[in-house]
Amino acid sequence: MSCQSSNLDEQEIRIKDNMDRIKHKIVVMSGKGGVGKSTMSTNIAYGLSLAGNKVGILDADLHGPNIPLMLWVEGTKLPSLEKPLELSENLKVVSLSFYLENSNNPIVWRGPAKIGAIKQLLGDVDWGDLDYLVVDLPPGTGDEPLTIAQSLGKVDGSVIVTTPQDVAILDSRKSVKFSEMVNMPVLGIIENMSGFVCPHCNQRIDIFKNGGGEKAANEMNVNFLGKIPMTAEMVEAGDQGKPYIFSQREGVAFSALNSVITDIINKTKGEEKIMNNLKIAFPTNDGETVESHFGHCKQFAIYTVKGEEILTKEFVDAPPHEPGLLPKFLGELNINTIITGGMGQRAIDLFTAQNIDVILGASGKIDNNLKEFTGGELYSKGSACSHDHDEEHSCSH
Numbered sequence: 496m497s498c499q500s501s502n503l504d505e506q507e508i509r510i511k512d513n514m515d516r517i518k519h520k521i522v523v524m525s526g527k528g529g530v531g532k533s534t535m536s537t538n539i540a541y542g543l544s545l546a547g548n549k550v551g552i553l554d555a556d557l558h559g560p561n562i563p564l565m566l567w568v569e570g571t572k573l574p575s576l577e578k579p580l581e582l583s584e585n586l587k588v589v590s591l592s593f594y595l596e597n598s599n600n601p602i603v604w605r606g607p608a609k610i611g612a613i614k615q616l617l618g619d620v621d622w623g624d625l626d627y628l629v630v631d632l633p634p635g636t637g638d639e640p641l642t643i644a645q646s647l648g649k650v651d652g653s654v655i656v657t658t659p660q661d662v663a664i665l666d667s668r669k670s671v672k673f674s675e676m677v678n679m680p681v682l683g684i685i686e687n688m689s690g691f692v693c694p695h696c697n698q699r700i701d702i703f704k705n706g707g708g709e710k711a712a713n714e715m716n717v718n719f720l721g722k723i724p725m726t727a728e729m730v731e732a733g734d735q736g737k738p739y740i741f742s743q744r745e746g747v748a749f750s751a752l753n754s755v756i757t758d759i760i761n762k763t764k765g766e767e768k769i770m771n772n773l774k775i776a777f778p779t780n781d782g783e784t785v786e787s788h789f790g791h792c793k794q795f796a797i798y799t800v801k802g803e804e805i806l807t808k809e810f811v812d813a814p815p816h817e818p819g820l821l822p823k824f825l826g827e828l829n830i831n832t833i834i835t836g837g838m839g840q841r842a843i844d845l846f847t848a849q850n851i852d853v854i855l856g857a858s859g860k861i862d863n864n865l866k867e868f869t870g871g872e873l874y875s876k877g878s879a880c881s882h883d884h885d886e887e888h889s890c891s892h
């Protein structure tokens with residue numbers, strides 16, 4: 496398989512044509528390796544296919560393509576890129592390992608070659624019409640997963656797999672930011688390896704602590720898909736190439752996985768619109784009106800909204816004025832949008848670097864601006880101020 500396409504434009508067109516035949520695309524990602532991302536990918540894909548959907552699973556984890564092992568097709572070699580491997584009437588799989596001479600050898604390609612190979616898979620493999628494509632991304636939030644996610648076109652959403660330790664919050668935050676960067680809604684966070692129930696004494700042991708993934712979901716204002724406990728059967732199922740969801744019929748992990756799959760179906764098929772919570776900040780001095788000089792405002796009124804519903808409202812004191820500090824300060828509070836009068840281009844750039852949208856031209860009562868915003872009627876009316884002033888000066892002219 497050649498890793499370079501002779502004609503990139505043609506390849507982009509082929510990728511688009513292939514991707515257009517797939518109704519829903521889901522990427523499964525994790526901030527770091529070994530948390531059960533591939534296990535979740537195979538179980539989600541299997542579960543979706545058992546629910547009657549036509550499903551493809553793309554193993555894009557170039558560092559350790561282990562989906563074939565988990566589906567009992569390790570060692571399979573495909574002669575050409577055209578067709579995926581059919582596991583059942585409803586489930587097809589493609590892994591880079593199908594095209595490697597020896598999949599036991601670690602892949603030592605450099606980044607661009609690996610990405611070239613994945614693009615070639617996306618452009619050349621004919622999946623046919625699918626209800627779902629589940630993509631197992633490489634771990635992390637670096638260039639490789641980013642380029643792959645961007646090559647997929649419109650993705651329905653990401654499923655972020657993490658473990659229960661506190662450090663999961665940091666990893667999940669990166670994964671949520673990653674999703675925002677590629678304009679992908681977050682379908683939710685799965686807390687995997689969440690406790691172990693001893694089969695002999697029924698005592699629950701929280702080997703990796705408990706609740707980190709759920710806490711992360713709450714902090715990031717994204718959906719929590721559920722906790723999947725550690726089970727010996729999950730390891731066994733993975734090693735035997737029979738996904739857990741296929742080989743088990745009961746148990747806490749089985750119910751939790753089923754609930755994850757139902758949630759994904761509801762969110763992607765539109766029964767439940769994916770509406771992530773949004774955190775919106777208004778600079779204010781009196782608590783009621785939008786302050787146009789946000790760099791020197793006393794407070795920020797911060798609202799968490801879901802659609803048009805206001806979930807929380809709080810006031811946070813602004814930190815002492817220091818150039819460049821406010822975008823970072825609001826970034827750490829996970830603000831999605833700042834609504835204000837006006838601001839300089841440098842400040843806009845600093846907010847954008849924090850993944851915070853800037854809406855300019857607002858004035859008057861905060862409540863009215865918020866209503867307009869959640870009703871989809873508030874757009875940036877201003878542009879960056881071009882005259883000289885400090886970067887966090889804000890004005891409404």
Ligand SMILES: Nc1ncnc2c1ncn2[C@@H]1O[C@H](COP(=O)(O)OP(=O)(O)OP(=O)(O)O)[C@@H](O)[C@H]1O
Pocket residue numbers: 525527528529530531532533534535556559561634687688689723724725726727729730731733734
């Ligand atoms: N809930 C669970 N209970 C028990 N074992 C699990 C569970 N989830 C995953 N495992 C096991 O953990 C190991 C790592 O899982 P997996 O390969 O899915 O992780 P990964 O995040 O995809 O790793 P990598 O980054 O290396 O691709 C596997 O042996 C798998 O069977």
